[in-house]
Structure formats: structure tokens, C-alpha cells
Amino acid sequence: MRSPRKLLRALPLVELGALVLVALACLAFQLRLPDRFPAEADYRAVAGWLKAEARPGDAVLLFPWWTEKARLYLPPELPVYGYLGSDGDDLDAHPRVWVLGQPELPRADAAGFQAAFLPGRTVQGAPRRAGRLELTLYENGRHRPRRFVASEAYARARVYLESPDGQRRDCAFDGRTHRCPGPPHLYVAPEWHEILYQPRRCLWMHPPGGEQRLVAELDGVPGGTELRLEGGIIFEHAWQRSPRLSTTYVVVEDAATRERLLEVAQPPGLEGVQKASRTLPPGEPRTVRVWVQADNPESRQMCVELLALGEAS
Amino acid sequence: MTSRAATREERWLAVALWALAFAALWATESAVGFTRDESVYFYASESYARWFQQLWHNPSRALTDAAIVRAFDYNHEHPALMKVLFGLSHLLFHDTLGWLRPAAAFRLPAFALGALVPALTFLLGSAVYGRTAGLFAALSFLLVPRHFFHAQLACFDMPIAAMWLLVVYAFWRALDDRIWGVLCGLFFGLALATKHNALFLPFILAPFALWRAWTVSEKQPVARTGLWRVVGLFATVAVLYGVLLVALGPVGFQKKFLLLSPHTLLFAGLAVGAFWLPHELNRHHPPTALALLPLATMAVFGPIVFYAHWPYLWHQPVERTAWYLNFHATHNHYAWFYLGQLLRAPPFPLEYVLVKTALTVPTSLFVPMVTGLLALAGRAVLGLFERTRALVRVPGLTEALVGVNAVASLLIISHPQVPHFGGVKHWLPAMPFLGILAGAAVARGCEALVERLRVWRPGLSLATVAAPVFALLLLPALVGLVRVFPYGTSVYSELAGGLPGAASLGMQRQYWSSNVTAVLPWINEHAPPNGRVFLHEVHGLSFRDYQRNGMLREDLRPAGPFDADIAAYQYHQEFREHEFNVWESFGTRTPATGLYLDETPQVVVYQRR
Incomplete structure (x- = not known):
């Protein structure tokens, strides 16, 4: 057996060897890195394919999620998804999903992506390559056809502030927005907002405060569908946990019977999209009331969507 | 011997390293954008420099508290040394001589301090591990891209790194050389005048001074007694300050810290004792006295230099120092993206x-x-x-x-x-x-x-x-x-x-907004005349600085996401809402251009339709 002294004497050489190997690996990484990126022509080629082949209702999903440079080139009418967590997004508004991937990027976790994305999806044809870009079409088994979308039907809604005694103050529609009496943030209109990094087009419904409710009455919600309420507090406000902040309630009621159909409650500190759903019995389209309420409206900026979904295709 | 002086050859090499680093920083600075803090410091620096002009022309007025506060109140979260240097450099090289663009003139002292790091690293490294080690340490320092970046800014992070190293180097030299013992205290004062990191230096260096004094005083009873006296002096003063604090409470302690008060008496006692005791010790056992000298100079010169360098403290030293310390003790937490998580508040991950x-x-x-x-x-x-x-x-x-x-x-x-x-x-x-x-x-x-x-x-x-x-x-x-x-x-x-x-x-993509420089040429080309531009995360003063340094068209006006013609969003995980505000306001989700570094979105530019 070699003496410890001899081993210790050999250590600097071993250390130097390791350092040289690390440096060689680093140099190789730095020199090869630019080759892993797509060229502008690659993006244009993909944009051309999508322009020619994408159907209305299709969407593009980016992999890795942050490769948003593609937005510069892709057809603007095609929704592009890429946000922290988008790998697991059902994208249930879209029957088909084009995955635009860059699997050769460092730390692009293709296995992780597939584990989140593939369940319920069926690949349609072979992936196509344009340089380092890989475009693959999938049939989206998680697709749920929309029978009713509140943010699309909002123009026909009746919007008002409602006091606990039932008194109402109407929010006048100006062609784009239902604007309520009171502070300027009291209105209802579809807008883009962030809920826990996710871009969402949803109905801005800020609670008026106290026991007052901001109500939107929506007609034409079809029976025999899954009624789904999705909402959340936007931006950084959901994260705040101050004791003076209040829980925000979003409730869906049948306008005629006042039966409570759905409800989500978002206490301070709870982040992300809150969801509730139920199956509506078959029957005539109904009118529903969606209302928001929070005792203290501070930092309770709520964005809401109400959907009636058909059967999975 | 514990420390050693640099050889003549080493000194020349250090000078060469300093010059090389200084030249590299200066030669490339024009491409580096203005960070949020930097434009604040530019503004403060100009204000401080104007005060020096007033001091020259009308000293009696300049020395009033009103005049000092007018000049120094802005950004009194940080001491003034670096900002004074930035301001005077700007006054000389831009305003007076017209040799440099404003930003380069401000940044020049930062380059000088930043370049000191490789030079000093070489000197210390050479002395401890040999010239090969020192040279590698020196050459590698500015090749770390984030070091190079910070060395180019008129900020305090690289200057305090340089000052920290300078104090440690002086402390180490002081173990064998009295002059360096004095310099150590002065450098410590300058470090305190650079950034609050320096407050930790005494806690790091004092054990070494005591260790050294303890070892060299072995079998020297007189020296050992002298060592205990010095330790006793510092401990007594610390305990008495503690007693005052407990007895008066934090507010009372601060209120009663007057020119003639137990507080100042204690400091005066410390100052006298800290020098007198080592002086006495020096007669019996110079190595022990030498080891303790940096403690004395740091304890005495540190606060004096800190007070003297900052006119803002001259009329109300205690209240304003207390505010300054409290500001950093209770600093805000900004959101920070780390391994897929947005860190917003403590406790933060230990690793x-x-x-x-x-x-x-x-x-x-x-x-x-x-x-x-x-x-x-x-x-x-x-x-x-x-x-x-x-x-x-x-x-x-x-x-x-x-x-x-x-x-x-x-x-x-x-x-x-x-x-x-x-x-x-x-x-x-x-x-x-x-x-x-x-x-x-x-x-x-x-x-x-x-x-x-x-x-x-x-x-x-x-x-x-x-x-x-x-x-x-x-x-x-x-x-x-x-x-x-x-x-x-x-x-x-x-x-x-x-x-x-x-x-x-899931790491923080960028911060401080300086990456916006990549899209300024595009904005200059595409913005309408007198157009409104939303430079997300860019400080209002930075907007002005880009214009006065010729990087952004003079006719453009700063705007928000809802009234801008062009918006440049800085990709931050915590600010995603701001980009979606732009989508909403501009009616498009398709960017016009952007900065995509190695494919990663950094700055995304939208043009109103």
C-alpha cells in the first residue's frame, strides 16, 4: 500500500489533471454552444409551414417554455404558449397543438417535457426539422370544445354593483367596457393579465369592497355542459399575506333560482388560477350571475373566466 | 516574519496589471448600459460636485447644514466617497475639459478602483503562494464576466471589493510594518466611506490581530499583560456602550449622543487608550504592539474618516448615521428568481x-x-x-x-x-x-x-x-x-x-435594466418624432442619461405601457404582468424586435399598431 505522504504528493498532479479536463470541457461547451441555436432562416421556415398548414383553433407550444424568440416570426393569428409551467397546460381550447422544440439546448429536459405534455396527446406525423428547430403536430386529447365563454359574451352582459339589501347600481357599457360608479378600477372587460406567470385573457372583476358585490349577469349558458369557473388574483398581489387583506370570493349563481352553482375563495397568499366546475343538467340555456366580493378590496385584483365545455373530442 | 513587502519586480507587475485592467475597462465601457442604481449615483454625484464648487466660491454658505442637505440629501442611503469621486471626475473630464462623454467621466474612478483588484490580488497572492498563483488570481479576476461588468459601473460593489482587499492587504502588511498599521486604519475608514460591507471587517480581522499578538507574546509576561490591557480596554468600552444602550434605550442612546456626553467620552477614551497602550507595549515588546496597532487605527481612524468624508453628517452625525445604519439593517427584499421559484421574502435558501x-x-x-x-x-x-x-x-x-x-x-x-x-x-x-x-x-x-x-x-x-x-x-x-x-x-x-x-x-434572467442598450438603436430608428417610449424597469434618470450620452434620441419622451408608442419590456419573472399590460394596450402579442441572448428573451420590444 502506498504511504499517505506519497498519495498527498500526487494530489497536485491529479488536481491539475482534473482542472485541465474541466477547462477542456468548458472550452468545448463555449465553442459548440452557438451551433445549438437556430438561425433566422430556420424560424422563417417553421413560420412558413405553420402559415400553410395550421388550422383555426390550433396553438403552438414552446419547448423549452422560455424560447419565446419564436414569437417574432410565427403567424400572429396563431396563439403561442410558453410560460413557466406551460408544459403541463391542457391547452383545452385547442384541438391540435404544434410543439416547437429546441431539444438540443443545454438543460432542455425533453423527458420532463414529454412526461408533462404527452398524456392525452397523439402525435400526427413525423417531427419536421428546420436547423435546430423541431416542429411536431399533436392531436390534443385534452381538448374541450367551448359552448360558452364569458369573456367573449361579456358585451351582452348586465353588470351592476349590488348591495346586501339587493339595491343595484348599473355599470354602463361603453361599447368595450362595463364601467361602474365609483373608483376607476370598478369595471368589467376582458383583458390580458398574469396569474402566477400564466398569461390569461379573462374578465377583469375587481371586488368593490365591504359586502358589496360586482355582478355580471350572463345569458345563454347552455345546459348539458360542464360549467367551469376559473379565476385568480393577478400579478404579485396574490402572494401578499398581510392580515389586513381579505379572502376574495367568486361565485356563480343561477340568476332565476339563485342556486349557487360554483364558488372559489382565494385567501391572501394563495397564488395561481383557482378552478371549480360542475355538470349542468341538459335543458334550455340559462342566465347566470357571476359576482366577486372581498371585505377589503386592497390588492384583490381578480380576473375571472366562466366556461361551458362540451364533451372531450 | 508573517508578511512581506512586494519586490520591485512584483510592484511593476502590479502596476502593469492595474494599467491593463484600467485600459480594458475604459476601452469597452461605452457599450455598457446604465443600471438603475448607477443613474441615481450619477445624479447624486453631480449634486455633490456642485457643492464642492460652492465650497470653493462661497465656503461659509456651503458649510451650512441647509446647503449641505440641499446637495447631499439625495441618495444619503450610501456614504459619499465614491459619488464625490464620480462627481469630481465628471466635473473635470466632462464639464471642464470636455474630454469624455458624461458616463465615461463618471465611471473613471470606478475603473481605477476596479483595476486595483487584480493588482492587489497579484501582490497578496504572490506573497502567499508565489508569483504563478498571484498572476493566475489577478488575470482570472476580471475574466469572470460578472466581475468585469460590475467593474465598469459607477456603483459601489466593485469599489468595496477593492477597498476590502486593500484593508486586508494593509492589515497583513501591518503585522510587520508600522506604517501599514496606520494605513490599515485609514483604508478601513475609506472602506466605510465606500459601502457598508466594510462594517464587517473589524469582526473578521480582529481575531487575527489577537491571534498574532497572542503567539508573539508567548513567554513574554509583560507583552501578554499589555495584550490583556488592550483587550480589556476594548471590552470595557464595548460593555459601557452596551450599558448606555440598555439604560437609555435605543432612542435615548441616540438622542443623548452629543459632543459632550458619555458616548463621546468613551470614544475619546478608546482613542487615547488604543494608541497609548500599544505605544507603551512597543517599548517592551514591539511585535505584540505591532500586531495590535491595526486594531487601534481601525477603531479610531475608521469612524473619523467616515465622519470627515461625508458632509451630510457634519451637523447631525448621530441621527444621520443611525438612519443610514437602520436603512441597511431593514433593507427591502426585491423579488428574485432562483431555481424556478420567485424569492420574495425571507427565509431564503441557505445554499x-x-x-x-x-x-x-x-x-x-x-x-x-x-x-x-x-x-x-x-x-x-x-x-x-x-x-x-x-x-x-x-x-x-x-x-x-x-x-x-x-x-x-x-x-x-x-x-x-x-x-x-x-x-x-x-x-x-x-x-x-x-x-x-x-x-x-x-x-x-x-x-x-x-x-x-x-x-x-x-x-x-x-x-x-x-x-x-x-x-x-x-x-x-x-x-x-x-x-x-x-x-x-x-x-x-x-x-x-x-x-x-x-x-x-429557472434562474434570474437579468436585473438592473442595463441590457436595454441592445434595442436603443432600433428604437431610435423606428420611434415616431417626439414619440413616447416605455423602457420597462429603466429608471427615469437612466432615460435622461441615455439621451445625454447620445444613445437615445433627444426628442423621445418617457411613457408607461398604456400611453407609449414603443415598449421595451425587460424579461423578469416577477414582472410578467407588465408585458401582458403591453399586449393589452398595444393590441398585439407579437414583438417587433428584442434582445435574445443565446436564445433567451432579455428585452422584448413592441410597437403600437
Whole structure:
């Protein structure tokens, strides 16, 4: 057996060897890195394919999620998804999903992506390559056809502030927005907002405060569908946990019977999209009331969507 | 002997390294954008420089508290030294001589301080581990892209790293040289005048001074007694200050801290005693007195230089110092993206500093830092046991000083309650020392290799082996630096997988908004006349600075996302809402252009339809 002294004497050489190997690996990484990126022509080629082949209702999903440079080139009418967590997004508004991937990027976790994305999806044809870009079409088994979308039907809604005694103050529609009496943030209109990094087009419904409710009455919600309420507090406000902040309630009621159909409650500190759903019995389209309420409206900026979904295709 | 003076050759090499670094920083600064803080400091610097002009023309008015507050109230969160230097440099090189653009004139003193780091690193590294180690440490320092970036800013992070190193170097030299003992105190004062990191220096250096005094006073009863007296003096003053604080309460303590008060009496007593006791000791045992001198000079000169350099303190020293200290003790926490999580408030992950360092320092430089530190720690551990002590060279005081300074700043920032934003800049003072340990690792490997090779080639020089090894280890860092320059806050190492790897890991993409320079030419070309531009995260003063430095059209006006013609969104995970506000306002989700560094979105530009 070699003496410890001899081993210790050999250590600097071993250390130097390791350092040289690390440096060689680093140099190789730095020199090869630019080759892993797509060229502008690659993006244009993909944009051309999508322009020619994408159907209305299709969407593009980016992999890795942050490769948003593609937005510069892709057809603007095609929704592009890429946000922290988008790998697991059902994208249930879209029957088909084009995955635009860059699997050769460092730390692009293709296995992780597939584990989140593939369940319920069926690949349609072979992936196509344009340089380092890989475009693959999938049939989206998680697709749920929309029978009713509140943010699309909002123009026909009746919007008002409602006091606990039932008194109402109407929010006048100006062609784009239902604007309520009171502070300027009291209105209802579809807008883009962030809920826990996710871009969402949803109905801005800020609670008026106290026991007052901001109500939107929506007609034409079809029976025999899954009624789904999705909402959340936007931006950084959901994260705040101050004791003076209040829980925000979003409730869906049948306008005629006042039966409570759905409800989500978002206490301070709870982040992300809150969801509730139920199956509506078959029957005539109904009118529903969606209302928001929070005792203290501070930092309770709520964005809401109400959907009636058909059967999975 | 514990320390040693630099040889003539080393001094020349240090000067050459300083000049090389200074030239490299100056030659490339024009591409570097103005960080949010930097424009605040530009503004403050001009204000401070105007006060000096007033002092020259009308000293009696300039010295009133009203005039001082008018000039120095802006950004009194930080001491004034660097801002005064920035301001005077701007006054001279831009306003008076017209030689430099405003930003370059402001930044010149920062380059001078930043360039000091390689020079001093070389001197200390050479003295401790030999010239090969010192040279590697010096050359590698500014090849770390984030170091190079911070060295180009008129901010305080690199200057405090330089000052920290200067104080430690002076402290080390002071162990054998009285002049350096005096300089150590003065440099400590200047460090306090640079940034509050310096407040930790006495706690790091005092144990070494006491260790040294304890060892040299062994079997010297008079010297040992003198040592205990000095320790007793400091302890007594600390206890009495503590008693005052408890008795009066924090508010009363502050209120009753007057010119004639027990507080000042204690400081005066400390000042007299701290010099008188070592002076007496010097007559009996100079080495012990020498070891204790830096403690005395730091304790006395530190507060005096700090007070003297900052006119803002002159009329109300206690209240304003207390405010300053309290500001940093209760600093805000800014959101920070780390491994897929948005850190908004403490407790922060304990391993954050280590992981962030590993993912940002080029791996070919980080690994020798780790092996260098581990080797030092390993030798220290083996040196503890009699059985293994003979196997290793047990680290002495100097190596321990390097080792402790290599980890001190990292440990301080690792505390889960300490603000964690700002990437690596808050622990920059540790990096030169880690660089020295890296240099030691590389040097001992080269020396071992040369020793082996000399069996076949007896005349082989160390340089013949060291040069290619240096080149190999430094080249990946240089390639990375050049490719990502000038976007220093975005850089990630090979271990992270570069910028794309870091994006997938969920690391902070960038910060401080300086990457906006990439899209300014496009905005200048495409913005309508008198157009409104939303430069997201860019400070209002930076907008003005881009215009006055000729980087942004003069006719453009700052605007918000809802009234702008063009919006440049800085990709931050915590600010996604701001980009979606632009989508909503501009009626499009399709960017017009952007900065996509190695594919990662950094700045995304939208044009109103």
C-alpha cells in the first residue's frame, strides 16, 4: 500500500489533471454552444409551414417554455404558449397543438417535457426539422370544445354593483367596457393579465369592497355542459399575506333560482388560477350571475373566466 | 516574519496589471448600459460636485447644514466617497475639459478602483503562494464576466471589493510594518466611506490581530499583560456602550449622543487608550504592539474618516448615521428568481450564495477556487491532529487570513434573513481571495508537473508549463465574456449550461435594466418624432442619461405601457404582468424586435399598431 505522504504528493498532479479536463470541457461547451441555436432562416421556415398548414383553433407550444424568440416570426393569428409551467397546460381550447422544440439546448429536459405534455396527446406525423428547430403536430386529447365563454359574451352582459339589501347600481357599457360608479378600477372587460406567470385573457372583476358585490349577469349558458369557473388574483398581489387583506370570493349563481352553482375563495397568499366546475343538467340555456366580493378590496385584483365545455373530442 | 513587502519586480507587475485592467475597462465601457442604481449615483454625484464648487466660491454658505442637505440629501442611503469621486471626475473630464462623454467621466474612478483588484490580488497572492498563483488570481479576476461588468459601473460593489482587499492587504502588511498599521486604519475608514460591507471587517480581522499578538507574546509576561490591557480596554468600552444602550434605550442612546456626553467620552477614551497602550507595549515588546496597532487605527481612524468624508453628517452625525445604519439593517427584499421559484421574502435558501456562485463564475475558474479552498481546509483539519500533522504544511496566519476572507462575505450573505437580490455583487469582496486560492491550486499543479517533467528535461521552466495551463483555464472564461458582453447581469457558467441552461433551471434572467442598450438603436430608428417610449424597469434618470450620452434620441419622451408608442419590456419573472399590460394596450402579442441572448428573451420590444 502506498504511504499517505506519497498519495498527498500526487494530489497536485491529479488536481491539475482534473482542472485541465474541466477547462477542456468548458472550452468545448463555449465553442459548440452557438451551433445549438437556430438561425433566422430556420424560424422563417417553421413560420412558413405553420402559415400553410395550421388550422383555426390550433396553438403552438414552446419547448423549452422560455424560447419565446419564436414569437417574432410565427403567424400572429396563431396563439403561442410558453410560460413557466406551460408544459403541463391542457391547452383545452385547442384541438391540435404544434410543439416547437429546441431539444438540443443545454438543460432542455425533453423527458420532463414529454412526461408533462404527452398524456392525452397523439402525435400526427413525423417531427419536421428546420436547423435546430423541431416542429411536431399533436392531436390534443385534452381538448374541450367551448359552448360558452364569458369573456367573449361579456358585451351582452348586465353588470351592476349590488348591495346586501339587493339595491343595484348599473355599470354602463361603453361599447368595450362595463364601467361602474365609483373608483376607476370598478369595471368589467376582458383583458390580458398574469396569474402566477400564466398569461390569461379573462374578465377583469375587481371586488368593490365591504359586502358589496360586482355582478355580471350572463345569458345563454347552455345546459348539458360542464360549467367551469376559473379565476385568480393577478400579478404579485396574490402572494401578499398581510392580515389586513381579505379572502376574495367568486361565485356563480343561477340568476332565476339563485342556486349557487360554483364558488372559489382565494385567501391572501394563495397564488395561481383557482378552478371549480360542475355538470349542468341538459335543458334550455340559462342566465347566470357571476359576482366577486372581498371585505377589503386592497390588492384583490381578480380576473375571472366562466366556461361551458362540451364533451372531450 | 508573517508578511512581506512586494519586490520591485512584483510592484511593476502590479502596476502593469492595474494599467491593463484600467485600459480594458475604459476601452469597452461605452457599450455598457446604465443600471438603475448607477443613474441615481450619477445624479447624486453631480449634486455633490456642485457643492464642492460652492465650497470653493462661497465656503461659509456651503458649510451650512441647509446647503449641505440641499446637495447631499439625495441618495444619503450610501456614504459619499465614491459619488464625490464620480462627481469630481465628471466635473473635470466632462464639464471642464470636455474630454469624455458624461458616463465615461463618471465611471473613471470606478475603473481605477476596479483595476486595483487584480493588482492587489497579484501582490497578496504572490506573497502567499508565489508569483504563478498571484498572476493566475489577478488575470482570472476580471475574466469572470460578472466581475468585469460590475467593474465598469459607477456603483459601489466593485469599489468595496477593492477597498476590502486593500484593508486586508494593509492589515497583513501591518503585522510587520508600522506604517501599514496606520494605513490599515485609514483604508478601513475609506472602506466605510465606500459601502457598508466594510462594517464587517473589524469582526473578521480582529481575531487575527489577537491571534498574532497572542503567539508573539508567548513567554513574554509583560507583552501578554499589555495584550490583556488592550483587550480589556476594548471590552470595557464595548460593555459601557452596551450599558448606555440598555439604560437609555435605543432612542435615548441616540438622542443623548452629543459632543459632550458619555458616548463621546468613551470614544475619546478608546482613542487615547488604543494608541497609548500599544505605544507603551512597543517599548517592551514591539511585535505584540505591532500586531495590535491595526486594531487601534481601525477603531479610531475608521469612524473619523467616515465622519470627515461625508458632509451630510457634519451637523447631525448621530441621527444621520443611525438612519443610514437602520436603512441597511431593514433593507427591502426585491423579488428574485432562483431555481424556478420567485424569492420574495425571507427565509431564503441557505445554499443560495454557493449555487449562484457556481452557476455564474466560469466553471474553469470556479473549480480551482473550490479545490483551492478544500485543500486549505483539508490541510487545516489534518494539522489539528498529531498523527496527521506531519503529512501537511499546516496553514499559518496568512493562509488563514486568505481562507477566512474567501468565505466571510459568502457566509454573511448566506444568512436566510439577508436580502438576496442582486446576483453576485453583494459578495464580490470574497472573490479575489477565492481567486488566490484558485491560483494556489493551479500553481501547485504546475509546479508538480514541472518537477516530474524535469526528470526528462532538466532545464524546463515553470513558465513553460504554466503558460498553456493558464491559457486553457482562462480561455473559456474569455470566450464567454466576449460573447455575452456587455450584458453582464445575464451571464451564466458552463455548469449552468450557459444562458439557455440557466433559463431552463429557472434562474434570474437579468436585473438592473442595463441590457436595454441592445434595442436603443432600433428604437431610435423606428420611434415616431417626439414619440413616447416605455423602457420597462429603466429608471427615469437612466432615460435622461441615455439621451445625454447620445444613445437615445433627444426628442423621445418617457411613457408607461398604456400611453407609449414603443415598449421595451425587460424579461423578469416577477414582472410578467407588465408585458401582458403591453399586449393589452398595444393590441398585439407579437414583438417587433428584442434582445435574445443565446436564445433567451432579455428585452422584448413592441410597437403600437
